[in-house]
Amino acid sequence: MRTKRTLVFRLLLCVGLLMCPTAFALAQGVATDEYPKFEFFGGYSALGDANTGGISFGNGASTTGDFSTFTGFEASIIRNFNKHFGIKGDFSAHFNNERARFPVNVCTPTCTTATQDNQLKTRLYDFLMGPEFKARNHTRFTPFVYALAGVAHTRATFTTAGPTINFHLEKGDNSFAMALGGGLDIRATKRVSFRGSMDYNPVFVNDSLTGRRDLVRFSLGVLFH
Numbered sequence: 191m192r193t194k195r196t197l198v199f200r201l202l203l204c205v206g207l208l209m210c211p212t213a214f215a216l217a218q219g220v221a222t223d224e225y226p227k228f229e230f231f232g233g234y235s236a237l238g239d240a241n242t243g244g245i246s247f248g249n250g251a252s253t254t255g256d257f258s259t260f261t262g263f264e265a266s267i268i269r270n271f272n273k274h275f276g277i278k279g280d281f282s283a284h285f286n287n288e289r290a291r292f293p294v295n296v297c298t299p300t301c302t303t304a305t306q307d308n309q310l311k312t313r314l315y316d317f318l319m320g321p322e323f324k325a326r327n328h329t330r331f332t333p334f335v336y337a338l339a340g341v342a343h344t345r346a347t348f349t350t351a352g353p354t355i356n357f358h359l360e361k362g363d364n365s366f367a368m369a370l371g372g373g374l375d376i377r378a379t380k381r382v383s384f385r386g387s388m389d390y391n392p393v394f395v396n397d398s399l400t401g402r403r404d405l406v407r408f409s410l411g412v413l414f415h
Contacts, residue, residue, distance in 0.1 A: 227270055
């Protein structure tokens with residue numbers, strides 16, 4: 191009986207010793223694959239303009255319109271350096287084409303007012319980069335926050351064409367911009383998650399009363415690991 195127990199013990203010991211390298215390799219594999227090195231995001235984006243002080247075209251010309259729009263998209267790439275920290279490169283574009291009929295006032299120097307059809311086109315492109323911090327855990331839900339900075343290109347065009355007044359105004363600017371916010375990733379599969387985010391997106395452009403446009407971005411799309 192003692193011989194059999196000794197034999198069984200030796201066999202178990204041998205099996206354990208043989209499995210040690212395998213367990214060590216698996217442990218290394220888990221440590222290496224516990225977070226993706228790169229992540230890619232693409233999705234829909236909307237833009238809100240908090241300080242709707244109008245758009246100034248210079249020389250006393252301005253409009254009460256702003257950069258708010260429901261038409262836009264966002265794309266980004268994240269290089270993760272560990273489980274919780276990565277660097278994000280982010281691009282977003284927002285477009286608005288608005289037509290309306292309202293009074294137009296022109297003084298050259300005599301003032302003339304006419305109610306006619308008008309068109310306002312706005313474009314805003316963000317090129318941003320900065321750190322992103324993720325609270326990865328064992329659930330499907332991963333909260334994250336980020337702080338990005340870079341350049342925003344804004345362009346606004348106002349056109350009015352009527353029997354009384356005809357003119358065209360246009361202004362473009364490259365300005366310092368930021369995006370401070372966060373969101374939530376919901377994992378659908380090993381390689382795909384759904385991402386929703388919201389951030390404060392100030393653009394320091396001289397086309398408003400404050401010299402800064404306080405924008406808010408909302409984005410919803412797919413994250414690929």
